[in-house]
Amino acid sequence: MKVKESSFEEVVSAHDVGSVVVNGVIKGDMIIIRADQRDDLGHPLDFHALNAMIRKAVMTDCRRIVLEGVLGQRYVGSAASRVDLKIEVHGTPGNNLGAFLDGSTIEVFGNAQDLTGNTMNSGRIVVHGNAWDVTGLAARGGRILIRGDTGYRVGIHMKEYGGSKPAIVIGGTAKDYLGEYMAGGSVVVLGFGTRSGESPVGHNIGAGMHGGGILVRGTVSHHQLGRGAVFGEVTEDDTQKLEELITDFEDAFKMEVPRDWRAFSKVCPNTYRPFSGHYDPTLI
Amino acid sequence: MSGLQGNPISQYGLLRTTSPRTIPERPTGSPATRPSGLGYQMGGCGISGCISTQGRGISGESISRMLTTMSERENGLGAGYACYGLFPNRRDEFCLQLILDNEESKCAVEEFLKEHADVTKDEKVFTRKVRTLSPPYPLVWRYFVKPAEKREWRGNSNLSEEDYVVKLVMHINREVEGAFCVSSGKDMAVFKGNGYSYEISEFYDINRYSGQLWISHSRFPTNSPGWWGGAHPIGILDWAVCHNGEITSYGVNKKLVEMAGYVCTLQTDTEVIAYTWDLLVRKHQLPIPAAAFAMAPWHHSEIPRMDPNSGLLAKALRLTYKEAFLNGPFSIIVGRREPEITMIALADRKKLRPLIVGTSSDRDLVFAASEECAIRAIDTQADTWTTNAGSPMIAQVGKGVVRQGVEPPFSGVVR
Numbered sequence: 001m002k003v004k005e006s007s008f009e010e011v012v013s014a015h016d017v018g019s020v021v022v023n024g025v026i027k028g029d030m031i032i033i034r035a036d037q038r039d040d041l042g043h044p045l046d047f048h049a050l051n052a053m054i055r056k057a058v059m060t061d062c063r064r065i066v067l068e069g070v071l072g073q074r075y076v077g078s079a080a081s082r083v084d085l086k087i088e089v090h091g092t093p094g095n096n097l098g099a100f101l102d103g104s105t106i107e108v109f110g111n112a113q114d115l116t117g118n119t120m121n122s123g124r125i126v127v128h129g130n131a132w133d134v135t136g137l138a139a140r141g142g143r144i145l146i147r148g149d150t151g152y153r154v155g156i157h158m159k160e161y162g163g164s165k166p167a168i169v170i171g172g173t174a175k176d177y178l179g180e181y182m183a184g185g186s187v188v189v190l191g192f193g194t195r196s197g198e199s200p201v202g203h204n205i206g207a208g209m210h211g212g213g214i215l216v217r218g219t220v221s222h223h224q225l226g227r228g229a230v231f232g233e234v235t236e237d238d239t240q241k242l243e244e245l246i247t248d249f250e251d252a253f254k255m256e257v258p259r260d261w262r263a264f265s266k267v268c269p270n271t272y273r274p275f276s277g278h279y280d281p282t283l284i
Numbered sequence: 285m286s287g288l289q290g291n292p293i294s295q296y297g298l299l300r301t302t303s304p305r306t307i308p309e310r311p312t313g314s315p316a317t318r319p320s321g322l323g324y325q326m327g328g329c330g331i332s333g334c335i336s337t338q339g340r341g342i343s344g345e346s347i348s349r350m351l352t353t354m355s356e357r358e359n360g361l362g363a364g365y366a367c368y369g370l371f372p373n374r375r376d377e378f379c380l381q382l383i384l385d386n387e388e389s390k391c392a393v394e395e396f397l398k399e400h401a402d403v404t405k406d407e408k409v410f411t412r413k414v415r416t417l418s419p420p421y422p423l424v425w426r427y428f429v430k431p432a433e434k435r436e437w438r439g440n441s442n443l444s445e446e447d448y449v450v451k452l453v454m455h456i457n458r459e460v461e462g463a464f465c466v467s468s469g470k471d472m473a474v475f476k477g478n479g480y481s482y483e484i485s486e487f488y489d490i491n492r493y494s495g496q497l498w499i500s501h502s503r504f505p506t507n508s509p510g511w512w513g514g515a516h517p518i519g520i521l522d523w524a525v526c527h528n529g530e531i532t533s534y535g536v537n538k539k540l541v542e543m544a545g546y547v548c549t550l551q552t553d554t555e556v557i558a559y560t561w562d563l564l565v566r567k568h569q570l571p572i573p574a575a576a577f578a579m580a581p582w583h584h585s586e587i588p589r590m591d592p593n594s595g596l597l598a599k600a601l602r603l604t605y606k607e608a609f610l611n612g613p614f615s616i617i618v619g620r621r622e623p624e625i626t627m628i629a630l631a632d633r634k635k636l637r638p639l640i641v642g643t644s645s646d647r648d649l650v651f652a653a654s655e656e657c658a659i660r661a662i663d664t665q666a667d668t669w670t671t672n673a674g675s676p677m678i679a680q681v682g683k684g685v686v687r688q689g690v691e692p693p694f695s696g697v698v699r
Contacts, residue, residue, distance in 0.1 A: 041352075041482055043352050043353070043355060043482070044353055044355075044657075044661075046355075047356065071353060071657050071660060071661060072353055072354060072356075072655055072656075072657025072658070072660075072661075074356060091660070091664075092656050092657045092660045094356070094655065094657060095655070110660075111656055111668065113638075113655055113656050113657065114638055114655075130668070132638075132640065132656070132670055133635065133638060133670070149669075149670075151635070151670045152634075152635040152670075152673065153635075175635070175670070175672065175673075176634075176635065176673060177634075202672075203586075223589065
């Protein structure tokens with residue numbers, strides 16, 4: 001496909017059939033988009049404008065899109081589906097980074113805000129910093145790797161179906177309601193940087209969960225579990241899963257994680273059919 | 285009434301009816317025009333605050349940049365800024381800043397103040413026309429007052445200066461038509477109005493001011509009208525409160541503050557938060573973490589895991605101040621001047637609204653905001669963290685971050 005370069009200010013005719021005009025700099029198979037441009041009022045670039053630029057770049061056959069100076073723009077890289085595409089984000093992406101992501105890889109060099117990977121289908125989000133509240137909510141597949149800490153309600157409502165099994169690996173700590181209403185997939189908390197004597201996770205872990213599993217490297221007390229969650233035994237299947245996820249984590253962040261499986265606590269649902277017996281099928 | 289409507293089961297709305305009134309109204313206008321109510325707007329107020337712990341001046345430009353960065357969080361129905369350390373030459377006088385409809389209401393306020401306080405100076409607050417902000421613009425005026433020597437109010441004698449000023453403010457807000465007092469503290473003022481954050485910043489020319497603490501708010505009103513008085517920060521005495529969320533327990537909280545003599549006149553739930561802080565911390569002398577616990581208490585089931593004294597204090601607070609419990613999702617940033625300039629950032633006990641705090645790379649500035657991008661807009665190298673649910677972050681001029689918001693609820697407060 002023919003790809004033409006254009007600056008942000010330039011108004012481009014859309015009649016050039018068969019080619020895509022991108023608002024960025026093309027370097028080989030890479031497109032660099034400056035997100036630190038300011039609008040007329042001196043405010044950060046509106047997220048509609050930035051996402052339009054990204055979508056146009058996705059339409060080309062480039063392999064890398066580099067976003068420079070992102071500041072709070074929402075929905076960056078959402079629904080990107082090309083499997084061979086990597087979107088690099090420098091700066092602070094806004095809420096809903098990679099929402100409905102479906103195959104591409106997003107790598108953030110900085111912190112991500114709330115709702116990262118909202119309802120993602122497949123693909124990868126790698127955050128070289130912290131990703132705050134509600135990361136990976138309702139994820140249906142794909143993988144989120146976070147080097148640092150996370151906030152509240154991470155992995156809420158994650159689910160799996162067939163071969164789609166979402167996973168979130170958190171290098172640091174997580175707070176309350178981790179894996180709340182979880183119906184599938186895995187959440188792994190490695191607990192680096194946990195204060196001594198404290199747990200790497202908060203309270204109400206796995207509240208209302210009925211599928212999947214939460215693996216925490218560090219102490220988890222019984223009172224930290226939410227209703228419907230129980231401790232499980234770390235099985236060989238779990239360690240295999242951990243080995244695969246941790247190797248991926250190590251590759252992503254160029255760091256080493258000890259394979260001390262005995263330090264892991266596993267939180268799983270006490271039943272996979274929480275509502276059986278609570279309703280009368282004859283009424284339907 | 286048709287027979288069907290008289291049927292006791294009709295209250296459940298389960299039965300089909302042929303009454304023409306139940307057919308939904310067709311949208312009027314041309315067929316391609318979307319009916320009102322189907323538009324989508326992103327929600328959520330934006331809050332941000334910035335304090336210089338070394339007491340340096342922070343320009344209004346900085347706080348305006350923090351707030352306007354979160355432009356997705358507002359819909360143009362209110363924004364405001366509160367600045368502390370604003371009047372170094374008049375730091376012992378109460379500054380009543382008022383929004384007035386016209387000269388008539390200004391005269392009425394002046395008549396009232398003349399009788400009840402010693403007005404040492406009054407001045408027009410600088411405002412200017414904003415291209416995108418539609419008139420009528422209010423008149424904004426500030427009065428520096430010293431309360432009268434003999435502080436009597438409707439049978440209450442020997443009121444403290446602060447209590448007396450509260451009475452004056454409540455009287456103006458309730459009785460003087462076309463006037464309300466937006467702030468009434470010493471060495472601080474609130475600049476707020478009905479518009480986008482950048483419009484209000486331009487309207488007051490926020491860049492001309494500099495202070496040691498700024499807190500700010502951009503509004504997305506959900507269940508109260510968007511008007512000049514309902515914009516945040518809500519101020520009473522030296523308190524200013526910016527709030528993102530809803531107070532579902534408003535009725536109960538309102539009763540608590542009304543019994544203590546405050547009058548809710550601004551038609552917004554945030555008002556009770558400001559009055560509750562004043563009641564609990566200034567009048568009842570609670571330490572800030574204890575007052576925060578009363579507003580966002582831990583669950584009873586968590587109390588037995590506290591150390592014995594903390595557990596007793598927690599129970600006592602829950603019982604004594606059960607009407608101060610702010611139920612519902614919220615995150616707030618609170619400013620205060622007495623005894624030192626303080627910024628408090630607090631989220632509800634389930635953390636249902638966003639809140640992030642941070643310090644600048646040189647450790648002088650402490651930030652609090654709804655979104656991290658607001659902090660990064662000022663300092664790309666800032667160190668950020670999130671507070672725990674219901675646990676306040678407290679930063680003070682001269683002391684730095686005195687509480688990070690991840691400690692046990694009463695650390696440093698309980699015996």
